[in-house]
Amino acid sequence: MLSYRHSFHAGNPADVLKHLVLAQVLNYQTIKDKPLDYIDTHSGAGFFELAAADAQKTQEYQDGIEKLWHHKSEHAELNEYIELIKSFNDTDELTFYPGSPKIAEHYLRRQDKGWFFELHPRDLLLLEENMQGKRSIRVRGEDGFAGLVGLLPPASRRACVLIDPPYEIKDDYETVVKTLVKAYQRFATGTYMIWYPVVDRERIDNMEQGLIDSGMRNIQLFELGTEADTDVHGMTASGMIVINPPWKLKQTMDAIMPELVSLLSEPSGFYRSEQLVDE
């Protein structure tokens, strides 16, 4: 049973961190002319109107992208992310927020391929509508974990992957690690990004340990805590794990994370920017 809809959460602090990292990775991966395969295992609808009922019900974007809307950072990469989101809005007002597929589409070139998996029937239809018109883009109504493994190794020999499950099914935490192990066996040089929510810290500790024990190399982790861990209510932090990151990513995130915490977090908020496994 799929009940998660990203339209309730678009533009929240978790999306800000996820898409800030995604934009930097894709920006770097598309410097070389060589073709790239981008694979989004859990795509969502791809594009969101913040005035729509779902986003208005939770208003989570007000704690995320809205707080950055008029912000000028001293870090070019944070400004570039804010400008990227602005490019999806016709006026100065924050009205629309792009999902990961639209952000990826912005970076993908004619020589690249984008693969987008989505299982929810309604979001799949929206995704198809939002991504239509480009020959290099393929939308699949199939399981993204199996889909990813099936696409590796990619014909281009260069791959950039986003794994962003809803974690509604508690097995997702383990499935992520198992899928990564299979994907890495088939293609060890890809760049893999994994988003995670901190609802129960133990699950994330286990996921991190699973990755550390897997033998994969060069793993970094970036986490934004909008408040201190608690076992009383929902998500208090979220993170992105990046395997085979661009060489400057950690240096940039080391600089940006304190600024993001001061902009998006409660006084008890925190960040992590760590090299989990060395190169």
Ligand SMILES: C[S@@+](CC[C@H](N)C(=O)[O-])C[C@H]1O[C@@H](n2cnc3c(N)ncnc32)[C@H](O)[C@@H]1O
């Ligand atoms: C967190 S949302 C994705 C948000 C999107 N990546 C973004 O950043 O805009 C997760 C999506 O995964 C979909 N989903 C759940 N299980 C899936 C599976 N096994 N394969 C593909 N999609 C799945 C859900 O319907 C939901 O739309």
